[in-house]
Amino acid sequence: MYHLIQMMKPQLIMTRIFKHIKDMRIFAVIILFISVTACNQNQETVNSKKEETLSADKAGKTDSVKVFVLKMDSAQKLVSIPGELLPNENVQIRAKAQGYIKKLHVDIGSKVRRGQVLALIDAPEINTRVEELNEKVSAAKARYLSSKDYYDRINTASKTDGVVAGNELERTKNQMMADSSEYNAAMLAASSYRQIGNYLAIVAPSNGIITKRNIDIGSFVGNPNEKPLFELDDNSILRLRVAVPEIYTGAVLANNTGDLTTRSFPDKKFKAKLVRKSGSIDNQTRSEVWEFEVPNPNGKLIPGSYADVKLHFVRPQKSFAVPTSAVVTTLERKFVIKVSNGITQWVDVRAGFNMGEKLEIFGDLKAGDSLVSKSNEELKEGTKIIAKLSN
Numbered sequence: 001m002y003h004l005i006q007m008m009k010p011q012l013i014m015t016r017i018f019k020h021i022k023d024m025r026i027f028a029v030i031i032l033f034i035s036v037t038a039c040n041q042n043q044e045t046v047n048s049k050k051e052e053t054l055s056a057d058k059a060g061k062t063d064s065v066k067v068f069v070l071k072m073d074s075a076q077k078l079v080s081i082p083g084e085l086l087p088n089e090n091v092q093i094r095a096k097a098q099g100y101i102k103k104l105h106v107d108i109g110s111k112v113r114r115g116q117v118l119a120l121i122d123a124p125e126i127n128t129r130v131e132e133l134n135e136k137v138s139a140a141k142a143r144y145l146s147s148k149d150y151y152d153r154i155n156t157a158s159k160t161d162g163v164v165a166g167n168e169l170e171r172t173k174n175q176m177m178a179d180s181s182e183y184n185a186a187m188l189a190a191s192s193y194r195q196i197g198n199y200l201a202i203v204a205p206s207n208g209i210i211t212k213r214n215i216d217i218g219s220f221v222g223n224p225n226e227k228p229l230f231e232l233d234d235n236s237i238l239r240l241r242v243a244v245p246e247i248y249t250g251a252v253l254a255n256n257t258g259d260l261t262t263r264s265f266p267d268k269k270f271k272a273k274l275v276r277k278s279g280s281i282d283n284q285t286r287s288e289v290w291e292f293e294v295p296n297p298n299g300k301l302i303p304g305s306y307a308d309v310k311l312h313f314v315r316p317q318k319s320f321a322v323p324t325s326a327v328v329t330t331l332e333r334k335f336v337i338k339v340s341n342g343i344t345q346w347v348d349v350r351a352g353f354n355m356g357e358k359l360e361i362f363g364d365l366k367a368g369d370s371l372v373s374k375s376n377e378e379l380k381e382g383t384k385i386i387a388k389l390s391n
Contacts, residue, residue, distance in 0.1 A: 064386040067339050070369040075315040075360040077353040080308055083242040087233035087303040095229055097199040098222030099123030101215050108213050112204040118230060119202040133190035140183040147176040208234040238301055240272045240292035242309050246281055249288045251313035260307040270294055320365060321358045325374045337372040337379055344383045
């Protein structure tokens with residue numbers, strides 16, 4: 001029995017040891033769980049405190065935004081607009097009498113003076129008709145003179161009583177008046193045909209240069225629907241027509257002049273003086289035609305050329321010019337952000353001259369207002385900010 005007890009002691013000891021170890025493991029797990037739970041709670045507490053701190057900081061923080069003070073200024077804009085050079089006068093010369101071209105005295109490029117003969121028309125029937133009418137004038141004149149002489153003699157004789165009957169005197173007077181009217185009509189007809197005869201010589205109506213010739217010797221002319229015989233241009237002064245965009249039509253042109261260059265003379269500038277405006281906006285191009293005069297004494301500039309015209313526009317009254325970054329443009333509106341007492345306000349504006357880095361604006365604004373230098377939609381209306389004046 002004793003030996004049996006001795007043999008069981010080691011086994012009992014081991015069982016107790018294992019049980020102790022198992023209890024220690026359970027205890028360690030419990031301690032570890034408690035530690036982890038405590039750490040998580042501490043971390044959550046710390047994070048919560050941080051969030052509360054950040055929220056408090058954020059709620060109490062006010063952003064600073066750069067602003068500038070609005071000032072009145074004269075808006076100016078230098079623009080380049082295409083234009084077209086036209087002759088001062090363009091005359092289409094036609095024939096008023098029918099006939100064949102007998103002689104040509106000029107060709108394209110010929111410089112002519114007013115009254116100079118350009119061509120001659122051969123129309124023998126006109127000369128024959130003029131001679132016929134001249135003869136009729138002579139016959140009518142003879143009849144008139146005869147009637148007048150007879151009336152004068154009858155009138156003298158009628159002063160003696162009983163020599164000439166009263167109705168005879170009246171008859172001779174009426175005959176004289178009829179012959180006088182016939183004589184005058186014959187002279188007018190002859191004069192009219194002589195004038196037509198003068199049209200056989202085609203003369204220049206003004207000074208200029210022949211730019212087109214549509215006839216040759218032997219060509220039949222005088223039909224109503226035919227092309228003009230010649231086209232004559234006066235190029236001593238050229239007209240420059242420029243379609244000015246509507247936005248600039250209310251502005252003043254500096255010095256009332258512009259500078260132009262052409263492809264023919266890209267290295268030279270010519271002065272053009274504004275002389276007239278059309279006074280109407282074209283519905284399709286939304287522009288007004290302005291006409292300038294360009295002196296061309298040497299004939300260097302050629303009508304029909306396209307010109308690049310530089311015009312310096314000045315707004316007649318002062319306005320507001322702001323940096324382009326200060327204007328926000330959306331699909332619905334165009335606005336600037338005004339700062340008043342540290343609170344933002346959106347103010348709708350209308351655009352004027354675009355001067356590159358600056359833009360002319362019109363709206364419910366006044367000099368001295370503070371505007372945000374770099375506006376955007378994210379800076380909502382009613383936001384409290386600290387206005388920092390930009391240099």
